[in-house]
Amino acid sequence: MGTLRSVLGTLLGTRRTGAASSHVPAPRTSVDADPIEHVRALVDAGRLPEALAIVDAAMHDAADLDRVRVARAEVLRAWGRTAEALRELERCDPGRVREGVAMRAMAWLAAQRGRSGDAVTWWKRALDAGPGDVRALTGLGSALLAAGDAHSATRVFEDAARSHPEDRDVVAGLAQSHVALGRHDAAEAVLRRALAGRPDDPALLEHLAVVLSRTDRHDEAFALFARAGEIGAAAGSEGEPFANLGVGLCQTGRLREGVELLERELPLRPNLNGHLQIGPALLALGEFREGWRQYEHRWLVPPLAALRADYGVPQWSGQPLDGRTILVRAEQGIGDVFQFARYLPRLKALGARVIFQPLRGMDAVAKLFPGVDHVVREGERLPDLAYFVNLMSLPLAFGTTVETIPCDIPYLAPDPAHVAKWAARFAQRDRPLIGLAWAGRPEHARDRYRSLDLNQLMPVLGTRGVRFVSMQKGPAVVQAESVPEAADWIGLGPELDELDDATAVLSMLDLLICVDTGLAHIAGAMGKPVWMMLPTPADYRWLTGRDDSPWYPALRLFRQPAPRQWEPVIARVARALEAWADAWPHGVAGERPRAATSAAPLERRIEGLAFAAETRAGFIQFVPDEPRVGRSLEHYGEWLEPQLGLALRLTRAGATIVEAGAGAGAHTLPLARATGAGGTLLAWERRPALRRLLAQNLAAHAIVQAAVMTRSLEGPDPRGFTGERETIDDLGLARLDGVKVNEGADAVAILAGAHDALWRCRPWIMASARDPGDLGRAREGLREFGYRAWRMVCPLFRPGNFNRRDDDVFGGERAIALVAIPEEVDVRDAPSDCVEWP
Structure with a gap:
């Protein structure tokens, strides 16, 4: 503890931001007479580091500081750094906002903060400042739709369509407003007129397909979804019409086609709607093993997402129950509760004390369920628990197949x-x-x-x-x-x-x-x-x-x-x-031979599909097929907890953290929470599928202070600007409290691109790698920046892990990390589990 206090006392106290900056002075960029227009041109060209450097230089002597702040927010927003952009806008004085571009920015701020009325007001002001501005018109229409005023939204989009009939956003907005009013024919007409002039626009094709689906014209819709997907794929588009197509196929009974499409695409492009559909589709086909796994995604979307609860204990997934107390939570509808209550006696048979939390209004009838020791009433204090489980997750936990459905009927008797x-x-x-x-x-x-x-x-x-x-x-x-x-x-x-x-x-x-x-x-x-x-x-x-x-x-x-x-x-x-x-009364309605069925469906595991489960980081998606991280999250509900624990102890509210190789976010989510509403976490993940899961996990937990970056975080590019990579120094951070480089990211290159930030901000550093030689080279590079370093060794299996499992599935395998602290920090003893690296 003495070590930790000394580290925290310096790293989390008053920072020596000026003491070390003399080594490498912060760069300044020459500023034109009116740099803001140049900044916007750079943003359009994707040259975001240059644009940010110009804006930051202009901050020093700007006559209209709010105008510069709006420009800075534009750069950050284009970079995907939404939380920083919003904070920049919140520093502006609304009474001094004069330009239309600033008003549009303030409207976006209001919408992001959930103030739809304010967003409408700002968009109207933007229109007053620039009558006929198509961006203001589409923004106002979208804000009115979000506020539930589809009639007014339709009028705005119709005005926009008269002056900008070819604008894609106008066409899409007008179609959506018609759909909101139940005018599907009008929406179809709008989209078909637009497609007559641009028949290969994948976004408009997909919009039309959605409209047709809502009117049960499924075959036409499916053809359009497929066409949009082909055109988008040829153009390298990030669109996901495959998900709409797969969902539509499943929902119209073409289950095998839908599953084959989703099974092929989801490992490459995880899509929450696709995962929500493939689970029930597999179950309908009798493929229970993967079907129940995919069905867990239901907890990531409304209405169940709002009902997730933190009991401070893991979800039960087959761990020993003898003598332990488990809470079973009812979910969804009354029929679901009665159907899956058959599993309660099975928990009791494993030696558990079963506490059942019914749906509202089911307290009395729930007492009739066998296997229940106590029915929890609303507002009642819960006893100490070993585990909890959602009622409809019990088939997964018990490994239920079509042939092993518990069928001890009757299991309910009337009062x-x-x-x-x-x-x-x-x-x-x-x-x-x-x-x-x-x-x-x-x-x-x-x-x-x-x-x-x-x-x-x-x-x-x-x-x-x-x-x-x-x-x-x-x-x-x-x-x-x-x-x-x-x-x-x-x-x-x-x-x-x-x-x-x-x-x-x-x-x-x-x-x-x-x-x-x-x-x-x-x-x-x-x-x-x-x-x-x-x-x-x-x-x-x-x-x-x-x-x-x-x-x-x-x-x-x-x-x-x-x-x-x-x-x-x-x-x-x-x-x-x-x-x-x-x-009657000699015949009995229930006596009927079983229908002839084909051989039992193949119980297979679909490679590469994301799984959703309760972990120490929260209920998240990850890929179990990842040999180390995924396997650990699935089995233990955590990944390298000692490393995460040390990083959390070094992080305080308001911190700025950079994380490379973030994966699906097992460490990202806890670190972002630790920075608080005023903090910033910038996360990079080079694998597109995991990057999508990371973004979805952050969104599911409403962690807005974290940004998922789309370029590659590396060292300086000898080719100059390419738009493919960036460095820590490119980010223009006013503060940097921690740098965490996980397995799979290149710590040596990343630190080489942080020359200014390491001297100016003095962050703590934690780097992991499968090859100890990579960490050794990183340690050598840190010497010139005045850092002390420690080697941290963590077994992949940790007794007392989140899921309370006792078996070591990794056979004693260990992970190695480099922990580095600026030498001016008084560290008297080595951090826990660390040995100083000479």
């Missing part, structure tokens, strides 16, 4: 008191009781595909000799007014306010006929016969090509032969019900 409450209503049993639910929640994303109108079920309601018990709730209840007088009908939906009531009533029924709703899962968990009418394509859990379900033995599936074709489904149900009613 006896509620059964007694309803018994009198069903005392007369002269005919079978047929439960009926024909519509789901209207707010469900695919409700228009799964729900029916009761009038469509008239062929079923004409069945004689049965009594229908309506279990329908919600807006569709009013449709019961159209039930024929001849039908034997009991309407109970409005009375089923509690799940205990619904469970009790379902237990008394002979058969439930329904669409894909939560009632099917409640009945299935009790072993009750269920006939479910399914759209095409159906939800992933019902697989494909079969009319039974491995989840519920008494469930019979009636699938649409083609999308939106309900008539054949209803006709089949009506015929089946008539035959069943004739056989």
Whole structure:
């Protein structure tokens, strides 16, 4: 601790920013009479270091400092250094902003800070300063769309289209505003007019494909997505129409085509929408091993992203549970809870004390689930936990395949008191009781595909000799007014306010006929016969090509032969019900031979696909196939924790950190958090797929103070400016507190490009490499800058790791790092796990 205090006392206290700078004076660039226009030309040419140097020189004697600050923000924004750009703009006096370009910058600032009203105001001011400015028009239209005012946005974009009909942003904005108002025909017309003049514009092709998809013109949309992808790939575009195409193929039932496309593209270009789709698609195809893994991506997007919780313990993924307490969190819908509650007894069988956190309103019925020791009420203090797990992650943790789905049914019994409450209503049993639910929640994303109108079920309601018990709730209840007088009908939906009531009533029924709703899962968990009418394509859990379900033995599936074709489904149900009613009570609705199925699907691991999991850095995506980092994150939930721990101890709020070889961000996220809202972390990763994951992980955790840089961080380029690489000195940093170079990045070259920053800012340095010789050369280079150095050796396996695993999958392998501190810092003892490097 004495060492750490001495290091922190100097590095995190008053910095000697002036003492060492005399070695290499900071460069100054000559400034033209009006340098700002020259700066903008340099930005357009991608010569960002030169542009920043001119702006910084102009800061010293600028008559209009706010104008220079806006220019500096422009440079930083073009560089991808968003947090620094925003801070620069926040230093401006809004009352002194006069130029249109400055007003546009202030509008962008307001939008980034979530102040949509202020953004609209600034865009209007920019238009007043430059009437007809297409950038201000598109900005105002986009701001109005973001604020939910699609009508006003449409008028603005229409004005812009009259004067700038060929502008891509105007065309796209006008189309989007029409879509927001439900005017898909108008959006299509706008895009087709634009494409008539530029038929090979991939962005416009993709916009049109999206519009066509929303109106179920899928084949046309798929052709446009494919064409946009081909054109973009030939031009080296960063666009991702493949993801929209893959998602569309899967959502329209062309699962194998969609999976093959996503499986080919996602390892190269990770796309969150693609990962969100490939998981359910694989599950629907019966490929559970990779399907459940990919399904974990659901926690990176709304609404579940906002429900992630930090319990201070790892997520359970198969670790020993004997004598340990585990919290199981319910998630998503009521049906999901009943379907996956079957796993709770399996946790109990492993020796765990099982604490269950139900969805709101499920406290009472959750106590009926077997294997639960305690049901947590909202606001209740949690006991000490060893692990937590999300309910729908249990199939992954148990390695569930189609053949090993736990099917100990029934695993739910109704509450006896509620059964007694309803018994009198069903005392007369002269005919079978047929439960009926024909519509789901209207707010469900695919409700228009799964729900029916009761009038469509008239062929079923004409069945004689049965009594229908309506279990329908919600807006569709009013449709019961159209039930024929001849039908034997009991309407109970409005009375089923509690799940205990619904469970009790379902237990008394002979058969439930329904669409894909939560009632099917409640009945299935009790072993009750269920006939479910399914759209095409159906939800992933019902697989494909079969009319039974491995989840519920008494469930019979009636699938649409083609999308939106309900008539054949209803006709089949009506015929089946008539035959069943004739056989009652001797026939049982659930007795049906299993549908013939093909051989079990191949349980494979798809190489290169990103995985999402809880780690010490948070819930992040990474590539498990990375031999060291990925494997460690998947198994241990961390990577080289001693190195990260030392870097965190050397970092304080407000710091500026440079990290090279950041990977997917296992160290980037914690370091960025440590710098705080006023800090800056600039991260480089040369591998495009990992760079995408890094950006997505930072966005998922709303870490805005970190920037993912797109050029290569290296030493000075002997060829001069190429736009491909940059150095630390190019960044024009006012302060630099730490430099972290991870495995895979060239520490020697990077430090060679930090000549000015090392003298002027005196940052701490941590560099890792597989080859100790590389670190030795880096150490030699640091001597001339007045640094002391230590060698840090860390085993890849750390007892007490985040996931609490005891096995060393790396066989004792170790990682070596160089830790360097300026020699003026009083370091009396070596940092932990370090030996001084002579």
